[in-house]
Amino acid sequence: MRASLGSIVALIAICLLALIGLALTGGGIWLLTLGGSWYYLVCGIAFLATAALVFLRRPEALIVFALVVVGTLIWALYEVGFDWWPLAARGGLVFLLGLLLLTPWVTRRLGTRNVADALDGRDRRPTVTHGAGAALSAALGIALVVAVSSWFSDQHNIVGSLPGPRAEAPTYDIPDGEWHAYGRTQAGQRYSPLAQITPANVGDLEEAWHYHTGDESQPGDPTETTFQVTPLKIGDRLFLCTPHQNVIAVNATTGEEIWRYDPQIQGELALQHLTCRGLSYQPPGDATAAAAPTAVPDAAATEAPDAATPAGATPPAAAADTEQAGEGEAPAATATELSQGGNLTAPQTGGEAETDQPVSPEASAGQPVAATTSSRDTATCDAKLFMPTADARVIALDPETGAVCGNFGNGTGQIDLWQRMPNVNPGSYYSTSPVIVAGNLIIVGGTVLDNVSTSEASGVIRAFDIATAELVWAWDSGNPDQTAPLPEGQTYTPNSPNSWSISAADEELGLVYVPLGNEPPDQWGPDRSEAVERFSSSVVALDIATGEVRWVYQTVHHDLWDFDVPSQPSLLDITVGGESVPVLVQPTKQGEVFVLDRRTGEPVLPVIEKPAPGGAVEPDFTAPTQPVSALSFDPQALRESDMWGATMLDQLACRIAFRGYKYEGRYTPPSLEGTLVYPGNFGVFNWGSVAVDPVRQVMFSTPAYLAFVSTLVPRDDETSLVVNDEQPEGALPALNENFGAPYAVELAPFTSWLGLPCQAPPWGYVAGADLTTGEIVWMHKNGTVRDQSPIPVPFKMGVPDLGGPVMTAGGVAFISGTLDYYVRGYDVTTGKELWKARLPAGGQATPMSYEGADGRQYILVAAGGHGSLGTKRGDSVIAYALPDRSAEADAE
Structure with missing residues (x-):
């Protein structure tokens, strides 16, 4: 039995060495023809030699493989130094095969035991500590010491300390404990002036x-389809929206649902994205003046329409008897299709709060003031919530009741x-x-479809009267000098650059700052107009009153990369x-953070123009330089x-792929053979x-690094599918086809056949920077692969x-x-x-912080996943706070 097992293990070792050796030799020759490393060819030949020697029962097999181990270690240290994950990729398989060769089942078959050896009791066959086996053991030991040493060396870590306070805290017309806009204020700082949670006590959350x-x-x-919402906090209520466009009000202290509104989105839509990142809020009072906010009382305080309402607000008005068109300028058919009123409902099953703390009778009594299922529930609103919908409406809701x-x-x-x-679609x-x-x-x-066709809607930015919607x-941006409403019969410029992200505003300067995208298709641009x-x-600064351009700062010239x-x-x-x-601090996809004087658009931190690669597919072209902050x-x-x-x-396959793609650094243009785009x-x-x-005048950020591959695919006509196997079901668009352009585009992350990124980790960091100097003061890899690997191992690789x-x-x-939860x-x-808590799904949203009615500071997170990232879907909104010591004292 022992002989049989030994023969099987030895045969396995021979087959593994031979197969891997053949793969390394063939791949190594291929890589060398592309100008790549010689290591894989040499290593492949050594693997084949080891396999042959084991087959011939020669102990020299272990000597040859010891040389493979030492040679691999020297080569790996030369390439990546003491960086654990790159070292593991190079040497892990070699190390495991070395251990296999040292097993008794293999070593007993190497060499022969002659008669003289048997008579004097000696056995000259190699072992872990004897002969050729000792040499391999020593090589593996050295490799192990280097590997363990690399665990204590983080070559991607920047250590430092950000400065303390440098200025007085600015004042805003909202209470410290509230959150009235996506970034708390229209300044987009994502900064809460609350200080109850500190480094000393955050671990108690x-x-x-x-x-x-x-x-x-x-x-x-x-x-x-994504749950990306950052809720608003006004009074003692939170207001949020869901991927399918429901608007919900909950009690900020208990999590109890107060009201829910369903805008009744029309049928099949040509959606690339389905999300809602948040709502917008107009405080009560004169809409033409900068009104001070007034807290919206919780609906739990009243169950009747004539009970207390927010200061300056009026009870819900009677529903209108007839349907009316939306904007007076809208074509009748479109207005009819899109002016569905929506449903307002009471708290529903599935919209429940889980809490370990007791809920007061007052809080649990929170029924909506006008909780009906009629699609015509309306109110005369002073304060308003604004909800953008997937069928291209903006709906105004009463924060008190949820009525339209x-x-x-x-x-x-x-x-x-x-x-x-x-191009209405x-x-x-x-x-x-x-x-x-x-x-x-x-x-x-608004967003337009990326890379679907050259006949998309306009990226126009519009301003409507907050009281009348006129x-x-x-x-x-395709006709930048015309800002007055268009005359009858005219339409906006098709395909003009759009703003799908969030703008910011400085009302004292009278400017709104709009981040702009590209004209579709993103990767092809020889016919773009001068304005485009x-x-x-x-980023464009527009006059709030007139919409006229006050300044523009371009972050990429002739963008061909979806930057x-x-x-x-x-x-x-x-x-x-x-x-x-x-x-104005403007982060970008390509990693530049531009710090501009928001009055003029002039750089405050220096910006230089650096030469950029050329060689775009004709008749397209590239800009000779690109800005670097x-x-x-x-x-x-x-x-x-x-x-x-x-x-x-x-890794060898990724090296071959890397050498096969076109890549001359950042801004290498898309190509027919495939271009590596990094970032x-x-x-x-x-x-x-x-x-x-x-x-403190500092910045906290989460830079991510993933390479993509962009390949232009010629189109024979304007209608055939080129990069999609079949037309998506329903009205969903065929992405990346670029109907109407000469090329479709294939876009994909740069990954191996195992689905892992071809570039070495880390892929994600947290970083702190001093905005007055531009110095990145500290930077640490962040996150684990627990939820992205087949085995849930919490390796901190940086995601x-x-x-x-x-x-x-x-x-x-x-x-x-x-990407971990x-x-x-x-x-x-x-x-x-300092602290972490497990989420039930992907948390691809921006948290916020507020003060509850109990005086505690809360951290709020939406955890619902992200479809294209593949993180787990869910429907959770979770609030964290320090323990309620007053409740504990009362209990005692």
């Missing part, structure tokens, strides 16, 4: 309540965003992000040269040695943006984050968007992770 929206995946949803505002939009309570639009245009409320206007942008101005070339992938500006600008004042300067998270250009894999085999269009920064502390951070005056920052708290000063 516990779940206070857990609410389920009941919004689940549905048949016909697009792949990118009948005194808005000619009685419909909504705006039809298809008015004056070219429901679902192909809508506002995925909350609108901006500035003075007496709401300012609305169009005040419209800025179309000027405004694509830029649209994805992030909300953050506005704050910083001290430069002893003077306070009002700045002093504050830059642009990674070093990829090299062959940066390729990675679970084993040396898939990829996932973005170093995306819609989650960054958080800034206006007191991307999609969703933004929030900072607090207590010196703690929070994020929840990493955790919300984490960090020391802002050093970036040290």
Whole structure:
């Protein structure tokens, strides 16, 4: 039996060595022809030699393999130094095969035991400590020592401490404990002035309540169905929206649902994305003045329409008897299709809060003031919530009751965003992000389909009167000098650059700051107009009153990489040269963070133009230079040695692929053979943006690094599918076909056959930067692969984050968007992770912080997953707080 087992193990070793040797030899020859490393060919030959020697029962097999181990170690250290994960990819398989060769079943078959040896009791066959086996043992021991040493060396870590306070805390017209806009204020800082949670006590955070929206995946949803909401907190209520566009009010202290509104989205839509990132809020009072906010009392305080209402508000008005069209300018057919009123309902099953703390009778009595199922429930609203919908409406709701505002939009309570639009195709245009409320206007942008056709809607930015919903101005980047409402019969410019992300506003300067994307298709641009070339992938400052351009700053010239500006600008004042300067901080997909004077658009931190690669497919072209900021998270250009894999085999495949693609560094143009785009269009920064502390004048960010491959595919005609196998079901669009352009595009992450990134980790970080100097003070890899690997191992490799951070005056920052399902708290000063809590689904949203009626500071997270990232879907909204010591004292 022993002989049989030994023969089987030896045969396995021979087969493994031979098969791997053949793969390494063949792949090594291929790599060498592409100008790559010689290591794999030499290693493959050594594997084959070892297999042959084991087959011939020669102990020299162990000597040869010891040389493989030592040679691999020297080569790996030369390429990557003491960096554990790249070392493991190079040497892991070699180390395991070395252990296999040292097993007794193999060593007993190497060499022979002659008669003289038998007579004097000696056995000259190799063992772990004898002969050729000792040499291999020594080589493996050295490799193990180096591997263990690398565990204590983090070559990707920047250690430092951010400075303390430098300025007085700015004052805003909202209470410290509230959150009135996506970034708390229209300045987009994602900064809470609350300081109850500190580095010293953040470890005590516990779940206070857990609410389920009941919004689940549905048949016909697009792949990118996402729960990205950052709720608003007004009075003692939270207001949020779900992927399928329900609007919900819950008690901020208990998590109890108060009311729910369903906008009744029309049927099949040509959606690329289905999401809602948040709502917008107009405080009660004179809409033409900067009104101070008034808290909205909880509906739990009343159950009758004539009970207490917010200051300045009126009870719900009677429902209108007849349907009315939306905007007066809208074509009759479109207005009829899109002016559905929606349903207002009482709390439902599936919209429940889970909490360990007792709920007071007052809180549990929270029934909506006008809880009916009629699609015509209306109110005369003073304060308003604005909800953008997937069928291109903006609906105004009463924060008190959830009823549609009948005194808005000619009685419909909504705006039809298809008015004056070219290429009307429901679902192909809508506002995925909350609108901006500035003075007496709401300012609305929207997303158009990327890479579907050259006949898409316009990216026009429009401002509507906040009281009447009448169009005040419209800025179309394809026709930038015409901002007055268009005459009858005219439409906006098709395919013009759009703003799908979140804008910011400075009402004192009278400016709204709009991040712009690109003209579709993203990867092909020889026919772009002069205006498109000027405004694509830029941040534009528009006059709030007129929509006229005050300044524009372009972050990418002639963008061919989908490097649209994805992030909300953050506005704050910083001290430069002893003077306070009002700045705009603009993160970008390519990793630049531009710090601009928000009055003029001039760089405050230096920006230089660097030469960029050429060689675009004719008749397209590239810009000769591209801007690079002093504050830059642009990674070093990829090299062959940066390729990675679970084993040396898939790493070899990634090296071959790397050598086969066109790549000359960042801004290498798309090509017919395939171009490596790094950073990829996932973005170093995306819609989650960054958080800034206006007191310390620092930034907390979550840079991510993933390479993509972009390949242009010639089209024979304007209708055939080229990169999709079949037309998606229903009205969903065939993405990346670029109907009407000469090329479709294939876009995919740069991964191995195992689905792992071909570039070595880390792929995601947390980072802190000083905005006054542009210095990245600290930077640490962040997150584990627990929820992205077949075996749930919590290796801290650094994974991307999609969703933004929030900072607090207590010196703690929070994020929840990493690809593992955790919300984490960090020391802002050093970036040290201080606390984490497990989430039930992907948390790809931006957290927020507020003060509850019980006086506690809460951290709120939406955990519902992200379709295109493949994170687990869910419907959770979870609040965390420090333990309620007063409740504990009362209990005693």
